Amino acid sequence: MDAGMCLKKLQYVGVLEFATADGQGNPQVRCISAIHYEKDGIYFFTARGKDFCRELLADGRVQILGYTKYKEMIRLSARAVPAPDEEQGKWIRTIFEEQPYLSNVYPGKTREIGIIFQIKDGEIEYFNLGVRPIFRESYTFGKGRIVPKGYRITENCIQCGACEDHCPQGCIEPGSPYLIRQEHCLHCGNCYENCPVQAVVRQETTFGL
Ligand code: SF4
Numbered sequence: 172m173d174a175g176m177c178l179k180k181l182q183y184v185g186v187l188e189f190a191t192a193d194g195q196g197n198p199q200v201r202c203i204s205a206i207h208y209e210k211d212g213i214y215f216f217t218a219r220g221k222d223f224c225r226e227l228l229a230d231g232r233v234q235i236l237g238y239t240k241y242k243e244m245i246r247l248s249a250r251a252v253p254a255p256d257e258e259q260g261k262w263i264r265t266i267f268e269e270q271p272y273l274s275n276v277y278p279g280k281t282r283e284i285g286i287i288f289q290i291k292d293g294e295i296e297y298f299n300l301g302v303r304p305i306f307r308e309s310y311t312f313g314k315g316r317i318v319p320k321g322y323r324i325t326e327n328c329i330q331c332g333a334c335e336d337h338c339p340q341g342c343i344e345p346g347s348p349y350l351i352r353q354e355h356c357l358h359c360g361n362c363y364e365n366c367p368v369q370a371v372v373r374q375e376t377t378f379g380l
């Protein structure tokens with residue numbers, strides 16, 4: 172798996188959820204299918220009058236989520252910016268050709284109310300719940316960076332084994348200290364709650380861009 176394969180899978184899913192925050196910090200989620208995929212990122216269409224557009228112009232941070240029939244969750248965290256003015260027309264034509272229903276929604280010249288945003292830097296989290304043990308991995312494209320998540324075990328570990336016994340995915344290995352195999356970790360926190368000496372710590376999460 173890699174970032175390119177994840178983008179391909181999102182393309183197959185087709186309709187993706189785009190999450191932004193409004194001016195009051197309230198979550199806002201939309202289903203978007205007016206998306207064009209390139210090797211180095213994605214382009215999507217919305218209308219300049221929509222709250223979605225206003226939120227993207229004001230902040231730009233967006234999370235995009237797709238879920239496949241194989242129980243794969245793919246989440247892209249990024250900053251969206253308007254495509255360059257000289258490319259707007261080209262990407263609008265491309266997206267309308269790929270998504271013919273858009274000509275029904277915006278017939279004729281009304282499509283000119285549209286704006287294309289592009290995402291060329293981002294982090295992609297791949298999370299497969301359809302295999303055992305579950306599998307997760309993170310990738311980047313452009314200038315994106317991976318933000319550590321979940322839990323890790325510190326040197327305070329006394330090797331009692333309680334975390335290993337409580338892990339639903341069997342992803343904790345004995346050692347000094349014990350080790351969480353991050354690629355199989357659910358981030359459920361059962362190790363964290365059952366460690367007698369608080370040797371399991373939560374990794375701080377911030378937005379990567
Ligand atoms: Fe180490 Fe805590 Fe796990 Fe015990 S429960 S093995 S002390 S991390």
